Amino acid sequence: MRLVIASCSVDYSGRLDAHLPRARRLLMLKADGSVLVHSDGGSYKPLNWMTAPARLTVTDPDPQDALDGVTQVWQVQATKTDDRLVIRVYEVLSDVTQDLGTDPGLTKDGVESHLQQLLAEQIELLGPGHRLVRREYPTAIGPVDLLAKAPDGTSVAVEIKRVGGIDGVEQLTRYLELLERDPLLSPVHGVFAAQTIRPQARVLAQDRGIRCVVLDYDAMRGMDDSAARLF
Structure with missing residues (x-):
């Protein structure tokens, strides 16, 4: 640095x-x-x-x-x-x-970690036909949360946040730039997934060709009781 x-x-x-x-x-x-x-x-x-x-x-x-x-x-x-x-x-x-050395990476809070686990188990939430390749797929600057394959065989890199902000989109952008260099993975599409995605982050993601997915944490945990809804 x-x-x-x-x-x-x-x-x-x-x-x-x-x-x-x-x-x-x-x-x-x-x-x-x-x-x-x-x-x-x-x-x-x-x-x-x-x-x-x-x-x-x-x-x-x-x-x-x-x-x-x-x-x-x-x-x-x-x-x-x-x-x-x-x-x-x-x-x-x-x-x-100053040489900062190797960074151990971000330690996610409990909700983000659980969201990653749940989305890995319910990867079809990205769309029919998607399949999981690996959780915590390694790159030179840290692991991307999920790597999946779309039905057409293209790679999909997924970054998961509890609250999705601009910094998360920037982080996913850096991962995509590195993953695109791997001829076995390219082309790689990005998905920014979060419980809540801030408007500025959504605009930046769309500008960079990154798809946004809003995650319903309760529904993914099986706690969304449709019988208890008023509408």
């Missing part, structure tokens, strides 16, 4: 164009190639970012940028798309690199 605090401007081009004018920001460079741009606010969400796989190239500024005070130009290019993040660095205030 490399953390750089710098005076910089940021330009993103790809599915949309975005510009961040010069200001002091935190640049986070992860070992998997991800680059995130943070301000001192906005909670955990970065102002802009490039997910892995990506390639970082540092170059000298062109004459005009040099006249404006730019000392370095960072170009972060996605390896599978034309998306590009260009960071113009004016001044570096801090530059720290």
Whole structure:
């Protein structure tokens, strides 16, 4: 992990164009190639970012940028798309690199763990003809909750949350990028499954071609008594 605090401007081009004018920001460079741009606010969400796989190239500024005070130009290019993040660095205030080692992964709470078990046993909730391949299917950055096969033979990676937010969609996106590299699995479709899915997470998932599935925990446990309903 490399953390750089710098005076910089940021330009993103790809599915949309975005510009961040010069200001002091935190640049986070992860070992998997991800680059995130943070301000001192906005909670955990970065102002802009490039997910892995990506390639970082540092170059000298062109004459005009040099006249404006730019000392370095960072170009972060996605390896599978034309998306590009260009960071113009004016001044570096801090530059720290630390090896974080191997992360043991997220320990799920009881509900998430039970949801995973129940969905593995009731994999047809994803649709008729689906079959389970494995729970906790390993990837280089941690296990995806479920790997299944659709009726047409395509692979389906399932990430399960109690409450589905944007961070869960980002997590599944990273898993999909890695699983797609395996010729024995590709193509891989994503399913984001949760008891509740926040509207922003649903929009992001749909934008990335990820299907959302709402799970009824009580019904999956056999506790949904239809005879007790008023309607």
